[in-house]
Amino acid sequence: MTPGYETGPTSDRQTSGLGFVGQRVKRVEDERFLIGKGNFVADLTPDGVHHAAFLRSPFAHARILSIDVTAAAALPGVTRVFTAAELNALTNPIPPFFMADGVYTPLYSCMSEDKVRHMGDPVALVLAESRYVAEDALELIEVDYEDLQPTATIDQGLDTSREQLWELADGNVLADTSFEFGDVDKTFADADRIITRTFECPRQTNQPMETRGCIVLVDPDSGHLELHNTSQAPHFLKWAIAALLVNDGAVRNLSTFLRNKERRKAFSSASKEFLKTNIDKLKSSDPAGQKAQLSKDKSMLRHQARMAMGLLAAEDYPTVKAGDIGGAFGSKGSVAREDIAVAAAAKATGLSVKWIEDRVENLLDGGQAREERFTVSMAVDEDGTFRGLKVDAVLDQGAYPAFPISGVATLLFWKVYMPGPYDFGAFQLNGKIVATNKGKVVPYRGPWANETFMRERMIDVVAAELGMDPGELRAKNVLREETMPAALLTGPTLDETMSVAKTLDHALSLIDNDQLARDKAAARERGHRLGLGIASYHEAAPGPPNFFESIQPGSDMFLYEDGRAEIQADGRIVMYTSQSPHGQSHQTTYKQVAADEFGVSMDDVEIVWGDTDRTQFSFLGTGGSRGGPLGAGVMRVTARELRRQVAAVAADMIEASPDDIEIVDGNIHVAGVPSRGIGYRAVAAKVARETGIADGPVFAESMKYEGVGNGGWSTATHVAWVDIDLETGMVEIPRYLVVEDCGPIINPGIVDGQVRGGVAQGIGAVFYERHHYDDDANLQSGTYMDYLIPTSMEIPDIEIEHLETLTAGENDARGVGEGGMIGAPAALTNAVSDALGVQVLEQYLPPHRLLELAGVIER
Amino acid sequence: MKNPPFNYHRPATLTEALDLLAAHGDDAKVLAGGQSLLPVMALRLGRPDHVVDIAAIDELKHIATASGALSLGAMVRHAQAETSPMVAEHAPVVAAALPHVGHRAIRNRGTVVGSIAHADAAAEMPAVCLTLGATLHLASATGTREIAAADFFLGFFTTAALPEELVTSVTFPPWSATSGGAVVEISRRHGDYAMCGLACAIDVADGVIESAALSFFGVASTPIRVAEAEAIVVGQRPSPALFAQAAEVVADVLSPDSDIHATANHRRQIAAVLTRRGLAQSADQIGIPV
Numbered sequence A: 001m002t003p004g005y006e007t008g009p010t011s012d013r014q015t016s017g018l019g020f021v022g023q024r025v026k027r028v029e030d031e032r033f034l035i036g037k038g039n040f041v042a043d044l045t046p047d048g049v050h051h052a053a054f055l056r057s058p059f060a061h062a063r064i065l066s067i068d069v070t071a072a073a074a075l076p077g078v079t080r081v082f083t084a085a086e087l088n089a090l091t092n093p094i095p096p097f098f099m100a101d102g103v104y105t106p107l108y109s110c111m112s113e114d115k116v117r118h119m120g121d122p123v124a125l126v127l128a129e130s131r132y133v134a135e136d137a138l139e140l141i142e143v144d145y146e147d148l149q150p151t152a153t154i155d156q157g158l159d160t161s162r163e164q165l166w167e168l169a170d171g172n173v174l175a176d177t178s179f180e181f182g183d184v185d186k187t188f189a190d191a192d193r194i195i196t197r198t199f200e201c202p203r204q205t206n207q208p209m210e211t212r213g214c215i216v217l218v219d220p221d222s223g224h225l226e227l228h229n230t231s232q233a234p235h236f237l238k239w240a241i242a243a244l245l246v247n248d249g250a251v252r253n254l255s256t257f258l259r260n261k262e263r264r265k266a267f268s269s270a271s272k273e274f275l276k277t278n279i280d281k282l283k284s285s286d287p288a289g290q291k292a293q294l295s296k297d298k299s300m301l302r303h304q305a306r307m308a309m310g311l312l313a314a315e316d317y318p319t320v321k322a323g324d325i326g327g328a329f330g331s332k333g334s335v336a337r338e339d340i341a342v343a344a345a346a347k348a349t350g351l352s353v354k355w356i357e358d359r360v361e362n363l364l365d366g367g368q369a370r371e372e373r374f375t376v377s378m379a380v381d382e383d384g385t386f387r388g389l390k391v392d393a394v395l396d397q398g399a400y401p402a403f404p405i406s407g408v409a410t411l412l413f414w415k416v417y418m419p420g421p422y423d424f425g426a427f428q429l430n431g432k433i434v435a436t437n438k439g440k441v442v443p444y445r446g447p448w449a450n451e452t453f454m455r456e457r458m459i460d461v462v463a464a465e466l467g468m469d470p471g472e473l474r475a476k477n478v479l480r481e482e483t484m485p486a487a488l489l490t491g492p493t494l495d496e497t498m499s500v501a502k503t504l505d506h507a508l509s510l511i512d513n514d515q516l517a518r519d520k521a522a523a524r525e526r527g528h529r530l531g532l533g534i535a536s537y538h539e540a541a542p543g544p545p546n547f548f549e550s551i552q553p554g555s556d557m558f559l560y561e562d563g564r565a566e567i568q569a570d571g572r573i574v575m576y577t578s579q580s581p582h583g584q585s586h587q588t589t590y591k592q593v594a595a596d597e598f599g600v601s602m603d604d605v606e607i608v609w610g611d612t613d614r615t616q617f618s619f620l621g622t623g624g625s626r627g628g629p630l631g632a633g634v635m636r637v638t639a640r641e642l643r644r645q646v647a648a649v650a651a652d653m654i655e656a657s658p659d660d661i662e663i664v665d666g667n668i669h670v671a672g673v674p675s676r677g678i679g680y681r682a683v684a685a686k687v688a689r690e691t692g693i694a695d696g697p698v699f700a701e702s703m704k705y706e707g708v709g710n711g712g713w714s715t716a717t718h719v720a721w722v723d724i725d726l727e728t729g730m731v732e733i734p735r736y737l738v739v740e741d742c743g744p745i746i747n748p749g750i751v752d753g754q755v756r757g758g759v760a761q762g763i764g765a766v767f768y769e770r771h772h773y774d775d776d777a778n779l780q781s782g783t784y785m786d787y788l789i790p791t792s793m794e795i796p797d798i799e800i801e802h803l804e805t806l807t808a809g810e811n812d813a814r815g816v817g818e819g820g821m822i823g824a825p826a827a828l829t830n831a832v833s834d835a836l837g838v839q840v841l842e843q844y845l846p847p848h849r850l851l852e853l854a855g856v857i858e859r
Numbered sequence B: 001m002k003n004p005p006f007n008y009h010r011p012a013t014l015t016e017a018l019d020l021l022a023a024h025g026d027d028a029k030v031l032a033g034g035q036s037l038l039p040v041m042a043l044r045l046g047r048p049d050h051v052v053d054i055a056a057i058d059e060l061k062h063i064a065t066a067s068g069a070l071s072l073g074a075m076v077r078h079a080q081a082e083t084s085p086m087v088a089e090h091a092p093v094v095a096a097a098l099p100h101v102g103h104r105a106i107r108n109r110g111t112v113v114g115s116i117a118h119a120d121a122a123a124e125m126p127a128v129c130l131t132l133g134a135t136l137h138l139a140s141a142t143g144t145r146e147i148a149a150a151d152f153f154l155g156f157f158t159t160a161a162l163p164e165e166l167v168t169s170v171t172f173p174p175w176s177a178t179s180g181g182a183v184v185e186i187s188r189r190h191g192d193y194a195m196c197g198l199a200c201a202i203d204v205a206d207g208v209i210e211s212a213a214l215s216f217f218g219v220a221s222t223p224i225r226v227a228e229a230e231a232i233v234v235g236q237r238p239s240p241a242l243f244a245q246a247a248e249v250v251a252d253v254l255s256p257d258s259d260i261h262a263t264a265n266h267r268r269q270i271a272a273v274l275t276r277r278g279l280a281q282s283a284d285q286i287g288i289p290v
Ligand SMILES: Cc1cc2nc3c(=O)[nH]c(=O)nc-3n(C[C@H](O)[C@H](O)[C@H](O)COP(=O)(O)OP(=O)(O)OC[C@H]3O[C@@H](n4cnc5c(N)ncnc54)[C@H](O)[C@@H]3O)c2cc1C
Pocket: B029, B030, B031, B032, B033, B034, B035, B036, B037, B038, B074, B100, B101, B102, B103, B106, B109, B110, B111, B112, B113, B114, B115, B117, B118, B120, B122, B123, B124, B125, B161, B165, B166, B167, B168, B191, B192, B193, B194
């Protein structure tokens, strides 16, 4: 229980003068969630909707010799059975999105028709009157499979003699890239010592409370599709569905269009104009990725024409609506193959279709993460000075590259993040991606997080080798304000928000070393071992203006966030966000921000999200810890602009100067004279009268917001105390401390919740959660009996200290959604290493493994 | 994850239930609390044509004692037994086991007898039955019979009950003031099935252990007693050294499997630790601190 949560102000009462921002305001979402009145996809069952179920491969790798759906189609209650071939004919292949030199991304279709590549691969789709009947029908479909050799592990993925998942790849290695910053050879030659270790991170799966799901409604007259979906990124989904459903109309239009001479002329001059204005950007974008892709597979070009957004007419786009979403952790930012298949089925039949993923499907392929290996070499001097870092990394992407954010994005983030908040002189990353016969890898809360695990674990290894204290070794090498360079070695610029040193110093000051020694001795007495572990990191949340340029040139669509504010003719304030909240309490936070700007209560502000007809385009939706800095930032600036406009009209009405206007509790008045005030309703009514707008916005402003400063970093240091029972291997976490800095906090209760949730998932990663495939790539953790998510019983109290570094700019909140999960695995494994006196080289430590490491039992 | 179609029956009397089972035999399944049967059906791992729900049968809802022996009817929920003073008094080892069975929400519906009939090798209640020498009471349309717990559990999810039989109740023999017992287990998370668990009981007279029962769960296809370890402690005075000796024998005798939650070595290690802990708790209960 968060102290103070209960006593926080509620949304209908403005604490006079103080405003809502910075206060532990109760979440406005909670009531509807807690009494079962949320608006989740599964709650909607439109009349006449048909229920979809997918037939999924029971094999990890197999050729499909034949498929027979006759009996299934004949089952009473079944509307339609689609084979993979039928649905694939209605859709375009899923293209690569992130491309980089040395990377090949296989194109694939929404269903698997000739070959299955993992357990759960979809091969047929049934529409029926109920999900029950649909599942009955699945059992009647006969598929003839021929076994292929499966690839189950990173080692097998690297072994080029094995059966390939993708014909055009080199074995199962899809990416082999290299990045270098500084003079690595010289730095390593000059350093006193080079220390090398290999770290293994096993697979996890994002497990939101709500699985994925979609409903596709078809307008009987226009054929227009309306998707209700659990999407973190509804606008991207809207584009993807438009682009990936075969649309011969659009292609035909293009050819007729080009046959007309006049139009062709206009088109070519417009293209020239486009080239001229964007030449710098085009020049700076790196074509190596495209080249690498095309050297393997030119088919992308064939599909590009259809997929290019510009060729689609407005009516080709569906409407996407995301209501309440029960978590995602990154998994719902990907466009699901199922989303495409269901939309294609709805479009082909003209029927409304509902698919709600069940937990078995979700564990098979709802999104998996973090199976990676790192061989790390650190060049250091005897006095503990960090000199250089060299990392050979392999990422196991599973069978299909997620769309749009595949493993390539993780490699690119590693390239920028790996040296961390330390002063390394040189850094090299050699990154590989292997394809294996397992579920697809998606971004998972801090998708690059294992770079922090491997670096912070490695720092403790180095400390042990040099005989130094791990805290002191960090303190010696961390970037400090006094000597802060203008930019990180890997490119992104820095400012005072790169405050890792402050979090580290503060965390170290909260560790009582004498007490620790006493606690360690007491644990020993009981046959236990106690250890302490530290981990520090920084996160671009949203990062500096050149952050995405450093990741991949030309990705500036991530830089800003759009927003819109309106005052309706009846005086209501409506704010539109392109975010797609799924548990982060955007509604509360944004109401706090807007209410303060407008000088009204939170209940006076309506927040609109998730509906692509009403909100502006955003590639990412909710992701990348942007909801606080950019999402709330754009709410603030648009609200401020509209308040200015209202104040100007109001000033006129009450014959005052706009500069003297103050708005408190919705009363617009001259400062000091509240009795002569008017309300938003009166101002809106006046404008409505004058403009003749009876219904709709009388004030409206759409703006973009890019964040502030040259940093935008969110930082933290975690400290974990771990106690291990050497008889049983059972673990307790007697203390867990997070010192974090996400800038000025909008709602401390919500920030604490984000930190705790992230740490809980980090605890899961180390002690409970492993998505386990056997040597033949059969999933072993296919239910919650075997995929263990920590419950409240396993999560300790978490102490949180906020530092709130301010910059010169306004709207300075920085993201905090991912950090908890980034820091925890390193802090915990460092604590285990300290407790057992063994340098742990793996991230997942179930009780038996702890006892093996402690030498209590044999492997 | 939706079950295949089935015919649902909700008989009001035991006779009706037994007639239904007689009529449908192999094609029927008894539904008690549904906490194991319904997931199995939803995953389509089991597909009975007929489900006979016994929840409405009042004859199966008793918690009673006769000459000191405790009897639990087939529809007694885990939670009812857990909070029953009669169970606490007459079968403290049963009471000790119940908090380990899943979570409260599961215990609100799941039944003690259902757990025994289901015969999950990792479940607490079958091991408790073995340790206490419980008797299962079975009925079919053609008659009734009793089976000792020692003869009831035949393998993974397999018991001596026939498809047309219903387990109507379980009885536990009288518990004496000279008896001590405990249920100890190690599970990955609170409420999970144990990686390994132990239900144990000892009888002590004049400071000497007269009889002992050690039944382990989660380490074989059924709960198993380790007679070799029991033999070590019988006739001896409780002591840490004695219990450690028993623990060593347990680790030697058991040959558990490895799975993704625990290796065989880990299970053996835990079994040894639990032997010490369980026996010490049992002795402690009769006022012999070890
Ligand atoms: C999340 C979860 C965690 C759990 N954790 C544990 C745990 O830690 N330890 C544990 O022991 N159990 C655990 N369980 C199982 C729970 O204890 C069940 O209650 C128990 O296994 C079966 O009892 P039931 O009444 O629900 O039986 P049902 O599910 O109704 O039936 C189970 C089987 O027994 C048969 N059956 C039931 N009653 C009779 C009868 N009277 N005669 C003949 N056959 C009968 C049924 O036909 C069926 O085959 C867990 C369950 C869940 C869902």
